[in-house]
Amino acid sequence: MEMHAKKRVEIVVEAPLLNRLLGILDDANVSGYTVLPAIAGRGHHGSWSREGLATDAGRMVVVVLIVSPDAAPGLMTAIRPLITRQIAIVSVSDVQVIRGERF
Amino acid sequence: MEMHAKKRVEIVVEAPLLNRLLGILDDANVSGYTVLPAIAGRGHHGSWSREGLATDAGRMVVVVLIVSPDAAPGLMTAIRPLITRQIAIVSVSDVQVIRGERF
Amino acid sequence: MEMHAKKRVEIVVEAPLLNRLLGILDDANVSGYTVLPAIAGRGHHGSWSREGLATDAGRMVVVVLIVSPDAAPGLMTAIRPLITRQIAIVSVSDVQVIRGERF
């Protein structure tokens, strides 16, 4: 079966910033994204956990999106300000998809 | 430490279809899978969010499975109908695992 | 934009073992990790689902961490005992990140 090379972008971002990130993605002309919850984590700023009525500050969510390889650099540039100034971790990997035209 | 090359398959699928997909996976003789929740997303059919008593229609879950490279093409063929007719996004990437024999 | 090669480690682990795994990661000098919930799964030991007041036994969570390529082998060695004796699935893949120095 024919497979097409795409990029999988995974962004770990603080919950209060999610809406802003999604706004950037909407403007950046990506075909779609999926947001996954996270329940705990640790980093340079210490550890956090989702349980209890904590504020959204310090809690992470994960945004996953499949993009075409051409679109990846532009996307990186668009979200760079968010990354340099605020807490977000972006990683990009190579994936193969079945219906390549939809991304 | 010896590592073994496997494939990581990630399937974003609409919640009402999950049971059907898992049925296909069970028949396809894979060693296992893990289902992750998603909380929101956007695609060609608009955006969705999990909060509130929404129906399962339009809500996504993510199925992750590690398979041996030989098994991957057969798996793709098995789930293709689901993908062409209904909402599901499949991406495949290369990974290394420690205990290769269990997959 | 300059990208840096890192490793993405994904560990599917039984919930009662999570704290022990995180303890190992803390000792292993990684820059951070994020824990994702899982809602269901199947493997050699049968299938499980999160709903209801089930015990933590048999339920999985997923730990994702980005590490530098040098650190990966040491990390694998550190978590190996957990994997051989207990239920945990570890997969490693190549990713590119933007700010390489933080990992």
Place this chain on the structure above:
Amino acid sequence: MSDVLSLATQNLLSPMVLFFALGLLAALAKSDLVVPEAIAKGLALYLMMAIGFKGGAQVAASGVSARMVATILSGIALSLLIPCLAFLLLRLTSRLSAIDAAATAAHYGSISIVTFIASTQALQSMGLDYEGYLVAVAAGMEAPAILVALLIARRYSDCAGDEPLGRMLREVAGNSSVVMLIGAFIIGWITGARGYEMIKPFIGDLFLGVLCLFLLDMGLIAGRGLREGRRQLSAPVILFGLYMPLVSAALTLPVCWLLGLSTGGSTLLLTLAASASYIAVPAAMRLALPEANASIYLTLSLGITFPFNLTLGIPTYVWIARSVIGS
């Protein structure tokens, strides 16, 4: 007429409807107010447990009757008939494809249990009784319309053909709200007044307060649905969402009369016929008719018909039942 107006006003100014309106406005104004998914599901379980149990306890008191069986059968017949009518009306008045029209029609043949619950609450605030077994009628009307919609869709499209009907029906018949309603109904029936006394502080006293919180959530998702999906709906389709409940109610009125239901019971059967599903049927349609556009049927059922029934529909059905059946 002033009667229906005063009924409508009283209903519109109930905490129930006002909390729904709060949710609707908050969602339209893009507030970040949300009810967590688990809480919403928990509230729904509670409401179905309570309404089912109370219905069963009432039947324990009044005993089984031929009328009960006849009403359940009539309910099922209505839920087979209404989708045919809905399909025809949609095809005649709108440009929806056959698949979209069939999928939408299934929603109107099935029922909305929250609309039913809101209707029982409105009856109670007016001091009107109803037959307890209408809960069983509600459960019986959840699934059959799906079958009709699939048969219609198959006539018009070959791609809608690969889903075994039996499996579909079984999945919908075993869905959580049917099981919870029928289960609690039977438990209420077995344990009767003694059982009801034991758990009344939970399922009785708290009922209206919990319903308010739940309707807040319904308002939030109806509002979000409208914001997302309103561009999918043409004028004829929106109109359909407003007149179809009245058509179904009109069709049901003679049935109530023939069955000899009380005014309260008639109101509830009218409400069931007039209400449209937005939980079980959409999920079933994604499985069975994935080619149908989900935005259309979801927005219509949840964003148009549900608010209409909750605000104006229910007082109208009370008024019709009162006028025709007597009070």
Place this chain on the structure above:
Amino acid sequence: MSDVLSLATQNLLSPMVLFFALGLLAALAKSDLVVPEAIAKGLALYLMMAIGFKGGAQVAASGVSARMVATILSGIALSLLIPCLAFLLLRLTSRLSAIDAAATAAHYGSISIVTFIASTQALQSMGLDYEGYLVAVAAGMEAPAILVALLIARRYSDCAGDEPLGRMLREVAGNSSVVMLIGAFIIGWITGARGYEMIKPFIGDLFLGVLCLFLLDMGLIAGRGLREGRRQLSAPVILFGLYMPLVSAALTLPVCWLLGLSTGGSTLLLTLAASASYIAVPAAMRLALPEANASIYLTLSLGITFPFNLTLGIPTYVWIARSVIGS
């Protein structure tokens, strides 16, 4: 004998047991009815808060006694003794490996707080009082059996050796249900009748209704467990799940008599001894004895022993306590 039958019937037809049965049947019939995880945890917190607080408030009224201390110590002793007996019986009658038998034995030495709660409810519906401090006994019996099981496992297997016992015990002793029970017990004790009055509408009046909803969930997961795990259980193991509660109860009966507990209190101590853990101990066993097959102990404790205790066990323990201790 007709006494125990009427007790059993009354228990079997209570809303509590019927909701459990509903859950069990729904799960066996593969219905998609579920109680969301967060709701189930919330209900469990509520039940432990309520039962702990009420126990403390009762102790505030009755005062501390030497009997209270003696009962707590007896409970701990029982939970050290029962796993040894359970291990022996399993090894003698079944083909379970030493590790599997030790892990399973730990469950029977520990307790099921829901079984305890259901038992208090059954007592209440019969108008029987009980000593409030039995809540503290329950908390004290959660952890010790784990220690015994680990010591047994170490004798039989060297791979079970690398877990520091102290750390294990501390983890189990600080587990959420122990902390919530003891915490609420102490708060109830401090604030007494005045505190109870303040929160009675919440923790008192709603109790039985919430318990019904919770038992629905217990039925659902017991049914799912049975569906998944029944093939793991051989006949001797299933029998063990049915007679072991009675063995433990028999062992406990003279203790009740020596302690001079009331009929209600004796019933509860019998229930604690007879019940098996399915939340805290399985998680501890995954950590401490991961080589043991989790399907065996989970299915046995949750799918066999829990339903047995809930339906037939509790009326039996009431009947034994009544016959021996007097009513």
Place this chain on the structure above:
Amino acid sequence: MSDVLSLATQNLLSPMVLFFALGLLAALAKSDLVVPEAIAKGLALYLMMAIGFKGGAQVAASGVSARMVATILSGIALSLLIPCLAFLLLRLTSRLSAIDAAATAAHYGSISIVTFIASTQALQSMGLDYEGYLVAVAAGMEAPAILVALLIARRYSDCAGDEPLGRMLREVAGNSSVVMLIGAFIIGWITGARGYEMIKPFIGDLFLGVLCLFLLDMGLIAGRGLREGRRQLSAPVILFGLYMPLVSAALTLPVCWLLGLSTGGSTLLLTLAASASYIAVPAAMRLALPEANASIYLTLSLGITFPFNLTLGIPTYVWIARSVIGS
């Protein structure tokens, strides 16, 4: 003085404060007791629905007055003034950077609705009434302080400059707790005593019990916050978390007197001024001033000021209000 002591003791031994202490201790002792996120959010929704509705129903009974409008405006003025003062004090006494000080100051200008609710409960247990519209004052004081903090931060740092103020304010003003409070307040106002009667078993009778469970959760997260963040706090900053509430209360006392509020109403306005936000403002600060160190303001507000207000602060404000306003 013995008056304030007896008030404090009575408050410290209330189930409310004891459940908070239980949570705090459990978290410090690393117990695995947690309240699931969805349950915590559901409890918070309930509390805001109940307190808002009751406030509105009270206003329906007492009518709107010029004093109501004046009190809301005074509340807003206080929440603009307090952050300036807090910023100055932090800069004078501690080594916090301007950005950190501004972000922290915003928290003290805003309010903690749980502290407010605990204060209403303390008043009720003493038989003191309060003006229902203070709920609206609370809602009005949530957002303005954020504006002030941003203006301050911009003067001291250019990196804090790219966030449009209007958008920030709109986001905070539409945040869930403001919408729920104001919405329920208006619904209570519209439906009045009749509406309140309908849902009283839910929002009235259960209130204190639910509050206890919620405060358990607050204790858990305060304890976790302290464990994680205590090393971030220097002595001057910790002291600030203890004296700032008293400074704010002192500033507010003449306002209460000028407004002519009742003793209960004065206590609540003092409590609002003295309390610090730990939900809405931290999230807003992550957006607007991400360079500020979140551990500082979160630990201070949740781990120091909230427990202080809950235990000693509230009785102090009651005592001040009583002494100055009269009882």
